[in-house]
Amino acid sequence: MDYLTRRGRLLTSSRPMPDWEVVGSSGAWLHLADGRRIFDGSSGLLCANVGQGSPKVFGRLAEQFSRYTYGGAAVVQPHIQMELMDRLCHAVGRPEDSVALTTCGTLGVEVAVGLARNITRVRDGKRRGDILTSTLSYHGMSALTLGLAGNHARRPRPEDALGLGPAFAPPYPPTHPHSTGACDASCADDEIAQAIDSIGAENVSAVLIEPVNGSTGGAYVPPARYLRRVSEICRERDVLVIHDEVLTGLWRTGTPLASQHWDGAEPDLCILSKGLGAGYTGVGAVLVSPEIAPLIRHTDADPLPAMGTMATHPLQAAACLGVLDELEAIGASTLQARGERLGRRLQALTDLPSVRDVRGLGFLYGVELAPGLLWPLMAEAEKRGVFFYPFTGVGQPRSEGLVIAPPLTSTDTDVDFMVTALIDGVTALAESR
DSSP states (O other): OOHHHHHHHSOOOOSSOOOOOEEEEEBTEEEETTSOEEEETTHHHHTOTTOBSOHHHHHHHHHHHTTOSOOOTTTSOOHHHHHHHHHHHHHTTOTTOEEEEESSHHHHHHHHHHHHHHHHHHHHOOSOOEEEOBSSOOOOSSHHHHHHSOOTTTOOOGGGSTTOOOOBOOSSTTTSOOSSSOOOTTHHIIIIIHHHHHHOGGGEEEEEEOSSOOTTTTSOOOOTTHHHHHHHHHHHTTOEEEEEETTTTTTTTSSSSGGGGSTTOOOSEEEEOHHHHTTTSOOEEEEEOTTTGGGGGOTTSOOOOOOOTTTTOHHHHHHHHHHHHHHHHHOHHHHHHHHHHHHHHHGGGGGSTTEEEEEEETTEEEEEEOTTOHHHHHHHHHHTTEEOEEEEOSTTTTOEEEEEOOOTTOOHHHHHHHHHHHHHHHHHHHHHO
16 A cells, blocks of 8 residues: 555645655754755644754653653652652742643643632632633644634534633734724723623633634734733632643743733643643643642542543653753753844844734744735745744634744754745745736
8 A cells, every 4th residue: 555545544634734754853953855854943833842852851761761661640659740740830930839740732721621610619619610712712622622712723613512612802903803003901801801791700710811822823922911901800700810821831932931921910720731742742731829729629629630541651751851951951041032033033024025924922923924825935935944834813814824933942043044944935935926
């Protein structure tokens, strides 16, 4: 049976993405069977944050492999899992948090939903456990998370959405247009406060929100004080705030957590995944603030949400510790400086006629393009040795563009190569039309 026939039986993305034969890798580079090498300008699926082939990750895995390769945390003393918990909480500036580990970001969201419902039922006697999300959101690939969120391309048919759906517009055009001016912190009152009040605060457990939009809209950044106002609104109504930092966590936006760009924006629960496993392991981590964590084990609480047979896997924990070792070796000041330099270099794209917008923070940017240029530009970038991940956002016609999210280990030379390829690709398309 030939390759294409067998490939068709493997049910993966149907989007027109590259299908390279990779024979090697080094850091941010993929080495192909035809002799080319490709710079990974979007960290794979926005997860290979410390590049490939990390000696620190390999060393951690080998050390744990020599001890034991599997042991449920309820049976075998979870020393390495607790080491990961402590390292992770200190790394993101939440040293007293409790942590639930699971196998991916989607399950992390589901566990966070279950924990939030338990907490608010015990603390506030909530009648229901509704979770409110935005119309420009993506929170995972399960039936529950697809039903909850607003990603237009992945939402199920109405009859299959479990009666769920997004509840409010985010503060980004064109999702939340204004007759005058632009979105600001008051948009939280216009949308989130009204959504909670219309349902009844007694029925709402939490607002689930991405502090910086990921690949759905293409790295939209909220207005100043917006996330703080969200927290204030929720506290006034005994509603929890859950930050989905599956994509943005662990320095992707230039800070340990994206919410740390703004004062007063700390969530009650925070979900991490992609940047923690960094492509080396599937992982989800739900961080719960110390003020509410004791309620999870209250005698009136439901049992803890099921986290999976492979949750708290010792090899998973070892790989994550290696990722944290890599980030610590780079250092906070270097990570911040690299992210700022990337942003400055990408601003050169704003002068090109086919580029509608460049937005983002740190190592996460969206380059929005004129309609019809997305897939041709991906092909032009590949010719020049760079891969980017696409986004198709909101509005009519749908906005489209590239997510620029190179590994955090990328050098200045790597970034210059990537940006030059992007500029040259946009220029070549403009000249051909």
